[in-house]
Amino acid sequence: SQQGEEDPQALSIQEGENATMNCSYKTSINNLQWYRQNSGRGLVHLILIRSNEREKHSGRLRVTLDTSKKSSSLLITASRAADTASYFCATEPNYGGATNKLIFGTGTLLAVQP
């Protein structure tokens, strides 16, 4: 069964607006990662946040993590048409150490209208 669930399932915004996607997960984690998938392509890693971190930035991306609520959010600022893709969160479960295994969420389909 999948660890993470994301909402919304689909999001449509205008270019220049901010996009926020949320991810919830079920068990203790070592880290949480966000990936992007363009239609018909493989996933591409965007950003990683460790379980002891609360916020992280990378360019136009901002990720937050709330381990008490088992949730994360990904904010894309000043969106562009090229940001149109599916976005997935992935968690590395904590089984008492590093597992190297990722469990992916259901994904959010983002459409940025030019």
Place this chain on the structure above:
Amino acid sequence: DAGVIQSPRHEVTEMGQEVTLRCKPISGHNSLFWYRQTMMRGLELLIYFNNNVPIDDSGMPEDRFSAKMPNASFSTLKIQPSEPRDSAVYFCASSLGWERAYNEQFFGPGTRLTVL
């Protein structure tokens, strides 16, 4: 580096046939993962290897599926016999592995499998 390489990119076969998917991870990466993606079930981890050794195959759907990693630069996922419900996109990914915590995974372009 060329990234993770998968072959074939597309495979169409008939029910009952054997299917073999191939993957070449990024050189120097010690972990390799096989995923399956469908609309209904999303992205599922099938099996992963560390240093060529299978670590977790709990995601392999049934005995019809098998995976091998004979060396650090090659892995196969075999389905025998194939069924229409196996139709999906199969991704291979690699990462640096145990030695580096918090490591990201690099995905190949995927193999789109259609079983008629």
